[in-house]
Amino acid sequence: MDTHRVVVVGGGFAGLQLAKDLKCPDTSITIVDRRNHHLFQPLLYQVATTVLATSEIAWPIRALFRGRKDVSTLLGEVVGVDTEARVVSLKDGNAIPYDTLVLATGARHAYFGRDEWEPFAPGLKALEDATTIRRRLLLAFEKAELEADPERRKAMLTFSIIGAGPTGVEMAGIIAQLAQRTLVEEFRSIDTRSARILLIEAGPRVLPVFPEALSRYAEQSLIKMGVEVRTGIPVTACNENGIAIGDEFVSSRTVIWAAGVQASNAAAWVGAEKDRAGRAVVQPDLTVGGKPEIFIIGDTASVKAADGTPVPGVAPAAKQQGKYVASVIEARRLGTPTPSAFRYRHLGNLATIGPNSAVIDFGKIRLKGGIAWWIWGLAHIYFLIGTRSRLAVGLSWLWIFVSGHHSARLITQKETLKDEV
The missing domain is CATH 3.50.50.100 (FAD/NAD(P)-binding domain)
Structure with a gap:
């Protein structure tokens, strides 16, 4: 059996959870991120306000997967996707072929036109x-x-x-x-x-x-x-x-x-429909319409909860999506029934004041x-x-x-x- 190439763009909560959970024979995983570290973003403001040091909330992605020979990590910035050739293009001119693509590229600041x-x-x-x-x-x-x-x-x-x-x-x-x-x-x-x-x-x-x-x-x-x-x-x-x-x-x-925040350009890369915040509107199984080999998860995706409300852009939601997509890919590879539509389980909202x-x-x-x-x-x-x-x-x-x-x-x-x- 040929090795199935899974390319994960983004080393945030969603992408890392997927790579952690996806362990399937004859399947390789390549994580691409423009930074070499995973960031625990919920505590980022504590670095900004002198409470914590940077090393306390960030870890090299390579180190996290040092024991996984099926996982490779590449430092690079994705600038586009050729969905016909199934290739991810990097800013430095390199190209990465994929059989399954997972876009978990997160969000950036939104200044509402200013x-x-x-x-x-x-x-x-x-x-x-x-x-x-x-x-x-x-x-x-x-x-x-x-x-x-x-x-x-x-x-x-x-x-x-x-x-x-x-x-x-x-x-x-x-x-x-x-x-x-x-x-x-x-x-x-x-x-x-x-x-x-x-x-x-x-x-x-x-x-x-x-x-x-x-x-x-x-x-x-x-x-x-x-x-x-x-x-x-x-x-x-x-x-x-x-x-x-x-x-x-x-x-x-x-x-x-x-x-405010705005999603990355991932939706434009693969021709997906976008919501007002620029997030890609995905199918119930988190794939792009008409492209079952492409998943979009995390803050980049516009996902509906069971009650029809938007799934919030928080770490637990991203991790749940990563875990779900890992199970879908594994089921496809093993020829077993794929899971039903993604269901978000809300774990609550927390905020500290002082x-x-x-x-x-x-x-x-x-x-x-x-x-x-x-x-x-x-x-x-x-x-x-x-x-x-x-x-x-x-x-x-x-x-x-x-x-x-x-x-x-x-x-x-x-x-x-x-x-x-």
Whole structure:
């Protein structure tokens, strides 16, 4: 029997879960990613806000599959797919043939038609984004320490987060902790507690996917921590000097984008129908219409749950899709009945707000406060890869909980003009 070539584009949760679960005779798996590491994206904001180091939430893909001789890893950027020749094209000119193709290319920042805002309001999807934001946060305090003009200093100590979903809420809470507790005794010319932290949401409330009571609790908790919450008013302008909230201009040298994402170009590569966010509309078995050899999964795919609602772009959903597609490919290879249509099992929504404060929605069970915070932490530690990472993250969180000090506060990248505050 000829070896069946499965090419997986993307080393995120969906792609890695598929490669992990697919173990079939005479089947080879090639993982292609433009980065050499898998990233635990739910904790990426903690790298951006000086809580964790990059090595604690990212692992080399090659190392993860060192014991799997049927799995190969290639570092490269996919720029297109020839569906007739069944070949994946890379930016460097190389081509990879496939028998089955799985596109799990994730999503990128979406600025809703205002891409010119990106240099001033970086989003958070990769390690490079996190280290850029961390550098800007720390440089803001450093430059404010040197600034004699009170208005410029005020602008430097104003931090604006656009978007109040889980990432925005979690970032606002940690920045508040950084200013109110961690840095207080380390500066001499400025009082870091005077920092202004703005969380702006165009919708009516923070954490809109959570029940209203938990959303209200999260907003009240943020306010107690010193965060200024603005809801129901969109950001209408963004430049190097700050942002406009409705008609009000706020001088802010550090702006962070947490408002939206857009799917990769995978749908265009294979001629699939797209939804409004650019995600590929897939069949119930997660294949592309008319092309049963091509699967699209994770944040790149537009998938419906059993009740007709969209499957959310979260890690558990991506992992479930990867596991499902692995079972479909295996059934095809072995000649056994293929599984029925993909069914998403919702595991709940979790978000942390600050020290000893979080919200959890498990459907019938809803939690908030300290108990929710401990469950949130344990859940994230459980899903980390490897005992070493779990131990490192657990110890980092314990140290911050006890001392209030963040250990990953190094400015390690050269400053560019775009990073000036």
